[in-house]
Amino acid sequence: MAAPNVMLNIERLSSRVLRILGCNPSPMTLQGTNSYLVGTGQRRLLIDTTNPGKDEYIKLLKSTLEENTTSIQEIVITHFHIDHVGAIPDVCQNLLHSKEIKVSKMKKPVGDEVNIGLDYTFIEHNHTFHTEGATLRALYNPGHSNDHMILYLEEEQSLFSGDTIINGSSTTVQNLIEYMKSLQDILDLKPVRIYPGHGPVIEDGVKTTTDYIAHRISREKQVLEYLQGSKGDPRTVMDIVKKIYVGVPVVLHGKAAENVDQHLLKLQAEGKVVTEDGKGWIIKEN
Numbered sequence: 001m002a003a004p005n006v007m008l009n010i011e012r013l014s015s016r017v018l019r020i021l022g023c024n025p026s027p028m029t030l031q032g033t034n035s036y037l038v039g040t041g042q043r044r045l046l047i048d049t050t051n052p053g054k055d056e057y058i059k060l061l062k063s064t065l066e067e068n069t070t071s072i073q074e075i076v077i078t079h080f081h082i083d084h085v086g087a088i089p090d091v092c093q094n095l096l097h098s099k100e101i102k103v104s105k106m107k108k109p110v111g112d113e114v115n116i117g118l119d120y121t122f123i124e125h126n127h128t129f130h131t132e133g134a135t136l137r138a139l140y141n142p143g144h145s146n147d148h149m150i151l152y153l154e155e156e157q158s159l160f161s162g163d164t165i166i167n168g169s170s171t172t173v174q175n176l177i178e179y180m181k182s183l184q185d186i187l188d189l190k191p192v193r194i195y196p197g198h199g200p201v202i203e204d205g206v207k208t209t210t211d212y213i214a215h216r217i218s219r220e221k222q223v224l225e226y227l228q229g230s231k232g233d234p235r236t237v238m239d240i241v242k243k244i245y246v247g248v249p250v251v252l253h254g255k256a257a258e259n260v261d262q263h264l265l266k267l268q269a270e271g272k273v274v275t276e277d278g279k280g281w282i283i284k285e286n
């Protein structure tokens with residue numbers, strides 16, 4: 001029997017949700033990207049794919065479609081990162097009979113989309129996707145990335161959280177101010193279950209979201225306390241990482257530094273810390 005946290009390659013998670021693993025495990029993607037097939041009919045929605053060139057994923061997806069006598073109605077993408085959009089061309093080439101498939105996502109407000117060789121259909125906040133057996137409401141939820149959206153599954157009062165909430169580690173953040181607001185938006189939805197972008201299903205959506213918020217608040221407190229203790233001596237981002245990410249593998253320190261950066265930018269915007277070019281960060285004296 002598989003250990004409780006080892007995810008199967010293909011798993012039925014509810015009467016309307018199947019998960020296919022992206023077969024792209026890494027320290028960042030955990031056991032890989034979760035690709036979800038949603039609905040009960042002969043055409044279903046595919047939420048997210050995986051990195052490019054993952055033949056094993058294409059095989060798994062093909063057999064899942066065959067076993068369930070179904071096909072892909074539309075591909076829905078939570079955000080532009082390559083581990084989610086990368087296999088769209090492979091799916092189109094291998095599993096779809098026509099190139100006329102709709103691939104929907106929210107538009108990046110800044111920066112280019114990853115070129116996937118076909119045009120996205122850009123949707124707006126509150127757009128609803130309908131398929132037999134499932135209704136998904138798309139909600140703009142930036143922070144992990146500037147185009148990030150989540151999908152609320154009306155029939156289950158549950159949520160596809162993309163990478164805003166993943167199961168097994170904390171996520172990376174592009175804008176912490178937006179991210180904290182997005183976590184609060186998730187909490188307000190009171191999701192029963194969360195189907196994350198990476199890692200196993202989360203059965204206690206509200207508790208996990210609350211824990212995620214508490215984790216960021218406690219990191220922010222650690223940053224502030226360290227700078228307060230430094231009594232005006234500037235501290236660099238790496239000084240802070242070494243101090244507060246004790247026990248985190250060094251290979252992840254680069255990502256930790258991005259998170260600390262985000263805390264500092266948020267604290268700077270709130271007028272609590274300042275930086276003098278290149279020298280590091282200090283507490284802002286009032």
Ligand SMILES: [Zn+2]
Pocket residue numbers: 029033081083084163197198
């Ligand atoms: Zn991801």
